[in-house]
Amino acid sequence: MRRVVFPEAKKAVMTECEPPKCGDGQVLLKMRRVGVCGTDIQVFSGRNRFMTFPIVPFHEGIGTAVEVGKDVTDVKVGDTICVRPIIACHNCYPCRHGHVNACENFNSLGVQSNGLGSEYFAIDAEYCPRVSPDLPLDEAILIEPFAVGVHAARRGQVEGKKVLVVGAGTIGNFVAQAAQLLGAEKVAVCDLSEEKVEMARKAGIALPIVSAGKTLREVAAEAFGPEPADVIIDCVGAKPLFQQILDAAAKTSTVVIVGNYSENVELNVAQIQRNELNFLGNITYTRDDFETAIRLFEERKVYVEDFISARFSIEQIQEGMDQAVAGKAHNMKTIFDY
Structure with missing residues (x-):
C-alpha cells in the first residue's frame, strides 16, 4: 500500500509497505x-516540539470500513468513518475523571504516533464514529476541526456571552460558528486576512472584523462598544499577540487558549491575578x-462552502505540503485524495 512519510523537515515522500x-x-x-491542519504544517516544517522524524x-481523515475485527458491533463493512484521532490510555488521572482529551499519555495520530497518511489504517473501533453516507466527503473531512470549535466554545461557557474569537482560519471560523450555534449572545471574529474575514461573513458570523492596524482592545471596542468581551478565544497562538489578548480582557472575563504556541511567552501574572481573569487551556x-460536531454537520447547520481552498492527489504530497506552507496565511483547508 502507499504511505506518506515526512523523513525530515520540509520533505515528504511516498513509500510502499x-x-x-x-x-x-x-x-x-x-x-x-x-x-491538512496547522499542526500538520508545524510537523512538516519541523516546528512541532511533540514529534520526531x-x-x-x-x-x-475520512475512510471506509473494509474489515471489522472480533467483538466490533458498532461498525460494519461499508460504513463511512470520520476518525477520532486522539488516542487515550483511559487509566491516568484526567482519563479517569472524564478528560480523555487531556490524557497524560496524549497521543495524536500524525504527531506522537504515525497518522492517517496511509492507504489503509487499522484502529480500535472506539475511535471510529460513523457518519451518514449522505454527507459529502468534502464536508465530512471538516468534522474533526469543527469538533475543536465545539470543545472551545464549551470551555468558554459561551451561552449568553459576548465572544471575541482571535483568528479567522479554519479553527477560528469553526470556533465562532460553534459559539453561535451553542447560544452566544454576540460573536466577533478578527483576522489580518481580508479573505478569511470574508469567509467568516459568508459563514454568518455576526461581527467579522479585519484587524490590520488595530489592537485587539480596539477590535473588541469596535465589536461590542463600551461593553467588554465576556470571552476571548485565542485561535492563533502567536507570541506577539499574547499581551494584546491580555490587555483586551476585561476584569473577570475568560480567555480560552486554542492556538498551538510553538514558543514560550512571558506572562504578567499580576495582570491576571488583579483582574481576576479566567485563563483556560484547551x-x-x-x-x-x-x-455533537457530527450531529450538527448531518443537520447541515455548519457553513462549509468554499472551505477547501486546495486539493491534491496523495501522490502530490510534496507539492501539496509546500503549497500549504506557502499559502497558510490565506488557505482555509488543503486536502489530499486517495
Whole structure:
C-alpha cells in the first residue's frame, strides 16, 4: 500500500509497505481523504516540539470500513468513518475523571504516533464514529476541526456571552460558528486576512472584523462598544499577540487558549491575578464534542462552502505540503485524495 512519510523537515515522500492487519476490536479503514491542519504544517516544517522524524502525518481523515475485527458491533463493512484521532490510555488521572482529551499519555495520530497518511489504517473501533453516507466527503473531512470549535466554545461557557474569537482560519471560523450555534449572545471574529474575514461573513458570523492596524482592545471596542468581551478565544497562538489578548480582557472575563504556541511567552501574572481573569487551556475535544460536531454537520447547520481552498492527489504530497506552507496565511483547508 502507499504511505506518506515526512523523513525530515520540509520533505515528504511516498513509500510502499504492507497493509496493516485488523486486530480484535479494531476496524481496518481504506482512507478516502485527509485534511491538512496547522499542526500538520508545524510537523512538516519541523516546528512541532511533540514529534520526531520520521513520521507518517495527518490526523484529519475520512475512510471506509473494509474489515471489522472480533467483538466490533458498532461498525460494519461499508460504513463511512470520520476518525477520532486522539488516542487515550483511559487509566491516568484526567482519563479517569472524564478528560480523555487531556490524557497524560496524549497521543495524536500524525504527531506522537504515525497518522492517517496511509492507504489503509487499522484502529480500535472506539475511535471510529460513523457518519451518514449522505454527507459529502468534502464536508465530512471538516468534522474533526469543527469538533475543536465545539470543545472551545464549551470551555468558554459561551451561552449568553459576548465572544471575541482571535483568528479567522479554519479553527477560528469553526470556533465562532460553534459559539453561535451553542447560544452566544454576540460573536466577533478578527483576522489580518481580508479573505478569511470574508469567509467568516459568508459563514454568518455576526461581527467579522479585519484587524490590520488595530489592537485587539480596539477590535473588541469596535465589536461590542463600551461593553467588554465576556470571552476571548485565542485561535492563533502567536507570541506577539499574547499581551494584546491580555490587555483586551476585561476584569473577570475568560480567555480560552486554542492556538498551538510553538514558543514560550512571558506572562504578567499580576495582570491576571488583579483582574481576576479566567485563563483556560484547551486541547482537542471529548467524545461528546465529536458526536455533537457530527450531529450538527448531518443537520447541515455548519457553513462549509468554499472551505477547501486546495486539493491534491496523495501522490502530490510534496507539492501539496509546500503549497500549504506557502499559502497558510490565506488557505482555509488543503486536502489530499486517495
